Every structure is written in C-alpha cells, then in structure tokens.
Amino acid sequence: MTTTSRLRIICSASVLLIAATAGPASAWGPLGHRASARLAERHLSPEAKAAIRELLEDGETLAEASTWPDEHRRDLPRSGPWHYVDVPLDQDRYDDRFTGDVPEKGYILPKIREFRAVLKDRSRPIEERRFALRFLAHLIEDLHMPLHVGENHDKGGNATQVRFFDEGTNLHRLWDSEMLAHATPDEGKWVQLLLLMDTPETRKQAMAGTVEDWATESLHAAKRAYIDPATGRIIRSGTKLGEAYQMRHLPVARRRLYQSGVRLAMVLNEVFSDGGSR
Helix, strand or coil: CCHHHHHHHHHHHHHHCCCCCCCCCCCHHHHHHHHHHHHHHCCCCHHHHHHHHHHCCCCCCHHHHHHHHHHCHHHCHHHHHHHCCCEECCCCCCCHHHCCCCHHHCCHHHHHHHHHHHHHECCCCHHHHHHHHHHHHHHHHHHCCHHHCEECCCCCCCCCEEEECCEEEEHHHHHHHHHHHHHCCCHHHHHHHHHHCCCHHHHHHHCCCCHHHHHHHHHHHHHHHCEECCCCEECCCCCEECHHHHHHHHHHHHHHHHHHHHHHHHHHHHHCCCCCEC
16 A cells, blocks of 8 residues: 555544544634645745745744734734624625625625735835735635634624533634544644645636635535534534534535635735736
8 A cells, every 4th residue: 555545544534533532622723724824835836935935024934824813813903803704694695795884794805805905016015015915814714614704693603602522612613623623633634634635626626716706605604504414403502513513514624724725825826926016
C-alpha cells in the first residue's frame, strides 16, 4: 500500500469514526480558519504570494493572518457585525436588503467588497492594506460557515442551547468549533482532509458563482443545519444531538472549508494579478 493510500484511509477514518474520540473545542478559527487558509496558500499565484509576503509582518503566514480578526476582536469592538449577516431561514437567497440598514443584522458582504477594494489599491498605506488582507481572508472563510449567514431568530444559533455528545453548547458554537474538533482537533489532519478533496473538477466547481451565491449556499446549508436528522424536527433549545447530526453535517462543514480555501485563493490571485491598481 502506498503512503498516499494509507493517508487516505487514515484521514477518511478520522471523519467516519467521529464518535471514537472527542477533542477539545476549537473555533473555526484557528482550526477551521487555518486549515482553509493553508489550502488557499497552495493555490496562490507567484504574484499573489509575493504581494502577501510584502504586506504581512515578517514571518506571518496567510493562515496566521486569517485568525487575526478574531484574536483582536476586543480591540475592534465595532467589528462584530462584519463577521456575519442574518438572513432568515424562510428566504430563498441572499441579497443586500438583509444588510446595511441595521448594524446588528451584519455587514459581511459589504465588508468583503470594501476590503477587496482597499487591498487592490496600491496607493493606500501598507498598514491599511495589511488590515484589509487579514479581514478579507477571515471574512471569506466566515461567509462559508452556514450559521454566519442563515439564522432562525436566535442570533445565528447562539441562543439555541443544545447538548452535543452530552456536553452543553449552542448550535452556533457546535458549527464554529465542536463538530470539527470532535472529528479531529489536529490541524494538519484537517489540511490533509481538504487536500483529498482537491481535484481539478472540485476546484472548477468551487470557483463558480459570485460572493452573493456563496452566501446563498451558506443559507441553504443553514436551513438543513436546524433540522435534527435523528427526528426530522426543528432543533430547539434542549435538543440532544450526537452521532446522527455529526455524520450528516460534518461532510458539509468539510466541503464549506474546502470551498472557502479555493475561493480565497481565487480572490487573492485576482486582486494581485496586475499588482493591484495604481
């Protein structure tokens, strides 16, 4: 058996045998954010790699940059609504009427557009462009977490208290961290799991659509995330979730992480394709 085959079996087992070991909870950043960004790093053009090295601090990687907004959230108290948009589950797709008028409803798509424009503009100070790069990476990844888009009048699942493998949590945190960590808290294994998905065909599929389409994908995934697969009922506070939920939704989380990494690379390659506007 080749090394690649053995790795494929090991990585597949870490997903399928999810009830065997439970690791400590770890947020979609750093675990999910870093794994997604490490996948993105593999698909950056030479021009994008050079521009990113120039913008970030010495030794800082794109993976480290992608977790910076969460690590400094207390220093940026008004940045909370940048990370999400509340689209009710009864809607069919995202559009901009769900954001902008009420700050608490979230600004993630306008902020992605804003930070992309700042990053592309080489006339802006390097500090502004570094800030924009860190947030652009982070928010593209956040956009792919279903409960950063769809919500059931419960603050994106934060107000829905559940039991997950007999541990108390809420539905948002379950998606942000606990499903991933329950499968494996090992970042390197998560990178390998994403790489196993990485074929020319899956990349082509992932690179399709607009940012608004990506938000709509998260909305549709959120609709399913509020259904308990063991009962077919809407998840309410007090619901007990376990292996059935993990088996149904972990592949969704893995696909969203993969898509976010490929799409982040695509956006950055486009931004830096001509060195940025002058």
